Amino acid sequence: MIRRGKGARGHRFAESPVLKLALPAWRSRLVGLCLLGAFGVLIGRSFYLQIINNDFLQEKGESRYRRDLEISASRGKVTDRNGDVLAISTPMRSIWAIPADARLSPPQLQQLARLLDMEPKEVSRRLASDKGFVWVQRQVPPDVAEQVAALKLPGVYQNKEYRRFYPTADMTAHIVGFTGVDDKGLEGVELAFEKSLIGHAGNRSVIRDRRGRVVEDVGSIKPPQDGKDVRLALDSKLQYIVYSQLKQAVAEHKAKAGGAVIIDAKSGEVLALANWPTYNPNNREHLSGAQLRNRAVTDTFEPGSTLKPFTAALALEHGKFRFDSIINCAPGRLTIGKATISDAHPHGALTVAQVIQKSSNVGSAKMAATFAPQEMWEMFDAVGFGQAPRLGFPGEVTGRLRPWKSWRPIEQATMAYGHGISVSLMQLARAYSVFARDGELLPISLTRIDDGPVTGVPVFSAQTAREVRAMLELAAGPGGTAPKAQVPGYRVAGKTGTAHKLEGGIYANKYVSSFVGFAPVSDPRLIVAVMIDEPSAGKHYGGDVAAPVFSAVVGNALRTLGVPPDASMTVAQAQPAKVPPVKEPL
Amino acid sequence: MLRTNMVLLFFVVFCALGVVTSQHKARKFFQALETEQERAKQLDVEFGQLQLELSTWATHPRIEKIAKERLKMRVPEPRSVLVAAPREQRP
Numbered sequence: 001m002i003r004r005g006k007g008a009r010g011h012r013f014a015e016s017p018v019l020k021l022a023l024p025a026w027r028s029r030l031v032g033l034c035l036l037g038a039f040g041v042l043i044g045r046s047f048y049l050q051i052i053n054n055d056f057l058q059e060k061g062e063s064r065y066r067r068d069l070e071i072s073a074s075r076g077k078v079t080d081r082n083g084d085v086l087a088i089s090t091p092m093r094s095i096w097a098i099p100a101d102a103r104l105s106p107p108q109l110q111q112l113a114r115l116l117d118m119e120p121k122e123v124s125r126r127l128a129s130d131k132g133f134v135w136v137q138r139q140v141p142p143d144v145a146e147q148v149a150a151l152k153l154p155g156v157y158q159n160k161e162y163r164r165f166y167p168t169a170d171m172t173a174h175i176v177g178f179t180g181v182d183d184k185g186l187e188g189v190e191l192a193f194e195k196s197l198i199g200h201a202g203n204r205s206v207i208r209d210r211r212g213r214v215v216e217d218v219g220s221i222k223p224p225q226d227g228k229d230v231r232l233a234l235d236s237k238l239q240y241i242v243y244s245q246l247k248q249a250v251a252e253h254k255a256k257a258g259g260a261v262i263i264d265a266k267s268g269e270v271l272a273l274a275n276w277p278t279y280n281p282n283n284r285e286h287l288s289g290a291q292l293r294n295r296a297v298t299d300t301f302e303p304g305s306t307l308k309p310f311t312a313a314l315a316l317e318h319g320k321f322r323f324d325s326i327i328n329c330a331p332g333r334l335t336i337g338k339a340t341i342s343d344a345h346p347h348g349a350l351t352v353a354q355v356i357q358k359s360s361n362v363g364s365a366k367m368a369a370t371f372a373p374q375e376m377w378e379m380f381d382a383v384g385f386g387q388a389p390r391l392g393f394p395g396e397v398t399g400r401l402r403p404w405k406s407w408r409p410i411e412q413a414t415m416a417y418g419h420g421i422s423v424s425l426m427q428l429a430r431a432y433s434v435f436a437r438d439g440e441l442l443p444i445s446l447t448r449i450d451d452g453p454v455t456g457v458p459v460f461s462a463q464t465a466r467e468v469r470a471m472l473e474l475a476a477g478p479g480g481t482a483p484k485a486q487v488p489g490y491r492v493a494g495k496t497g498t499a500h501k502l503e504g505g506i507y508a509n510k511y512v513s514s515f516v517g518f519a520p521v522s523d524p525r526l527i528v529a530v531m532i533d534e535p536s537a538g539k540h541y542g543g544d545v546a547a548p549v550f551s552a553v554v555g556n557a558l559r560t561l562g563v564p565p566d567a568s569m570t571v572a573q574a575q576p577a578k579v580p581p582v583k584e585p586l
Numbered sequence: 587m588l589r590t591n592m593v594l595l596f597f598v599v600f601c602a603l604g605v606v607t608s609q610h611k612a613r614k615f616f617q618a619l620e621t622e623q624e625r626a627k628q629l630d631v632e633f634g635q636l637q638l639e640l641s642t643w644a645t646h647p648r649i650e651k652i653a654k655e656r657l658k659m660r661v662p663e664p665r666s667v668l669v670a671a672p673r674e675q676r677p
Contacts, residue, residue, distance in 0.1 A: 074634075077637075084641055084644070085637050085638065085640075085641040086641075088634055088637060088638050088641075089634070090631065090634050090635050090638060091631055165638050167638060167641035167642045167645060168641070168645060169645075171645070171646070171647070213617060213620075214616075214617070214620050215613045215616065215617070216612075216613065216616060217616075236646065237646065240646035240647070240650075244647075244650075488667075489667070
């Protein structure tokens, strides 16, 4: 029985009046909707992150384990024709520091300074800088760098750098050149062949594990491209011969400078190129412009008598003169307009061959007077004067060859014996290839040529070239201007040059002595050009100053190359006393 | 039905383990390759250094100095040179 009290309605045991509270149905639906909405937003967001805009998260994720590594590439080697190294890069370490972090105790400082071979004061001065980054020392040998790393100094770090070494040092300095501290070519072959020497670093992405080991390559690998090696035509044995002879001659004659070149008469390869003064490319602290100049290529001078053979060749070529035509050179003077050309020693009547042998200015001028200016200009142009020799060398000069339309007769006459025109030693040596090679002008090359014989551009007929060759052999013989150019065992041919130097437009009492020639005459192998600038120890004639250098270079070089002798070993020595050496005119 | 599922499950687990093993092996090999490549690079560097050393020792001024001073060699006088076969042109 249920009692029904007042104020309390009776209800059954299984019922709860609380539950009977009738909440409006919309409230529960609202909550349900809200939850559903929030759920929808979550799905939307994850859809957005996973599918639409997934790059960001993927990148973040990858950055936890993926690393981009640079693969370093080294610069190519420069070698000589036999593969001997002239320039090579080897990895070094550079030590740098963050000064704010590098708080070193005095003993640490001492240790670091001792390892790096520096003054402790210098090290602390560098570390006292307020910059965020300082080099402590660049290009430290790897073994030293490891010892530095072993010190575990705070704030001191290292990175890898390449350093260029030049084992042949000052001997090949001008031809090889050098690179800067960032391994870019600054001079010589290093600059000229920069494009092929330079290496391109590659890169790769890898996955690294917890211990920093590379476990996997991901993505594409860009392989590094090492620089290509450059094989020069240079022969380091010949280079040494040239270099040491030149050095000796410059010292002996107290000259200001000198240069010498050897060109292979068969292929046009530059076998040696030396200049004095020179420098050590491994240590370039006290360099001056004079040392850096590659005179054989970048400096021009008035060649003087070395141009006479070209005048004679043109005369023979035109058929106006023959080998033994007589030219009257008496009384050793020739007046054209207001100017007078003179021979240092008056000669009488000379044949064309003797004009070259005795180096007569008057004879050359008389031959030149029979040419039209244009013909002469074309000949000079054809043998390469007035144009760069196209070796690809930085700073190659063209020399000066004025257009023929503005020539006056006196200028044409002086050009016949090499004044009023300027050339570089390299141009001169190359031009002589027309005589060494039956009239062909060779293209010249700094790099080794492996494919077959080289053909040149014909300038003179073979007959002319042979006749001039015979004249040049006379000039380098006992009755010529340069008996000192003779080499025991080999027939040599060549021509001296002694030119006044132009200073401020007037000819000063300073000279450039030169000698250009080739050997052996029976089958020319080498063309050698020597130039000595301002010899001031008494002698200044090309025959006294430059010819002995030629002789020593040719003799040693031909022996080194194993060229069979084409003359007796003793003839050259026998007769310097017979014919008094003819003093050479300017 | 149940048996097929069990077989498939077993198969999947087997494959999964295979993947793990081969991945592990691949990484091992990769590391070995990596080490060898590093060694090759190191040897290359060493070769460069040795080449440098070789050409430093072989510079002509040094050779000449040793030939003259230590070995007492000299260039023969022209008159004491005899040419054996001057007519024969070597190639």
